[in-house]
Amino acid sequence: MEMVYLSRADVEALGMTMKEVLKAVDNGFRLKGLGKTEMPPKPGIHPRKDCFIHAMPAYVKEVEAAGLKWVSGYPPNVAKTLPYITGLLVLNDTETGIPIAVMDCSWVTAMRTGASVGISAKYLARKGSSVAGIIGCGVQARASLRALVETVPTLKQVRCFDLYPKASEKFIEAMGAVFGNLKFTACTGPEEMMDGADIAVSAIPIVVDPAPPLDAGMLKEGGLAVSLDYDSAWTSKAMGECDKFVSDDVSQLLSTKEHGVYFGGIPKNIYADLGELAAGLKPGRQNERERIFSMNMGIAVDDMVTAKVLYQKAVKTGAGVRLPL
Numbered sequence: 001m002e003m004v005y006l007s008r009a010d011v012e013a014l015g016m017t018m019k020e021v022l023k024a025v026d027n028g029f030r031l032k033g034l035g036k037t038e039m040p041p042k043p044g045i046h047p048r049k050d051c052f053i054h055a056m057p058a059y060v061k062e063v064e065a066a067g068l069k070w071v072s073g074y075p076p077n078v079a080k081t082l083p084y085i086t087g088l089l090v091l092n093d094t095e096t097g098i099p100i101a102v103m104d105c106s107w108v109t110a111m112r113t114g115a116s117v118g119i120s121a122k123y124l125a126r127k128g129s130s131v132a133g134i135i136g137c138g139v140q141a142r143a144s145l146r147a148l149v150e151t152v153p154t155l156k157q158v159r160c161f162d163l164y165p166k167a168s169e170k171f172i173e174a175m176g177a178v179f180g181n182l183k184f185t186a187c188t189g190p191e192e193m194m195d196g197a198d199i200a201v202s203a204i205p206i207v208v209d210p211a212p213p214l215d216a217g218m219l220k221e222g223g224l225a226v227s228l229d230y231d232s233a234w235t236s237k238a239m240g241e242c243d244k245f246v247s248d249d250v251s252q253l254l255s256t257k258e259h260g261v262y263f264g265g266i267p268k269n270i271y272a273d274l275g276e277l278a279a280g281l282k283p284g285r286q287n288e289r290e291r292i293f294s295m296n297m298g299i300a301v302d303d304m305v306t307a308k309v310l311y312q313k314a315v316k317t318g319a320g321v322r323l324p325l
Contacts, residue, residue, distance in 0.1 A: 033279025058300030114143025123284030133197030236265025
């Protein structure tokens with residue numbers, strides 16, 4: 001017996017596009033909505049303040065993707081010139097349970113999380129949305145913009161803000177080179193970033209005691225807010241003023257809330273999870289005036305469907321290293 005090992009470089013070299021990730025993730029959400037997935041709320045440990053290491057298992061029927069992501073998030077790593085997110089993803093053969101692949105999960109995490117922003121926009125953004133506001137200009141912001149370009153064809157402007165101006169500059173330089181048709185603006189604060197934004201994405205580090213920069217009244221009527229950083233960037237009033245509150249997984253959201261650290265200020269009425277929208281069980285946006293909030297925590301279903309495509313590409317091309325079990 002042997003398995004495939006894929007380093008970060010191996011994963012990137014497989015050339016999986018954001019369009020492919022979006023297709024896989026959207027299908028994963030659809031199957032989740034239809035009850036064809038198994039995904040317990042993720043357990044985690046916290047060796048340092050504001051740091052986590054999570055175990056994220058999932059099984060997706062029909063796609064036959066099963067495995068576990070063991071992922072860490074360490075905000076202090078940034079000052080050490082180390083990645084914020086690191087970890088490994090294990091895929092198992094669903095017929096025998098035998099591990100068939102181990103791969104770096106940082107690329108998968110970034111791309112599938114960005115894809116979730118695109119899925120939220122697909123079902124919840126106002127038609128004709130043209131301005132995106134992004135707070136936090138790191139890896140996740142770049143993946144999110146790639147997904148928005150694919151799902152929001154009317155996108156014309158990107159307004160961004162980061163506490164570190166150089167991060168905004170690097171973001172605009174990198175993304176401007178890829179999307180030359182978009183107008184980029186580096187904003188001096190959250191208020192300027194949110195001004196006129198049809199879709200607002202927050203992608204700052206997840207911290208226990210945040211100073212939320214995004215408050216009630218900032219999200220325009222008809223706007224969509226997507227949080228990738230739990231409730232670190234948004235006040236409870238900002239979330240509460242929205243007409244619909246959606247999550248990528250309601251069970252995980254409520255399970256995390258029970259620990260008493262995050263999500264204490266979320267609205268009591270949760271409209272749907274993205275799986276229900278993707279499966280057509282509930283309508284997404286129903287009029288142009290709705291303010292909608294999508295809390296995208298990042299789920300293992302997204303990881304497994306993305307990793308399964310990568311594994312299939314690796315088998316086809318012979319990429320990676322074959323290791324004996």
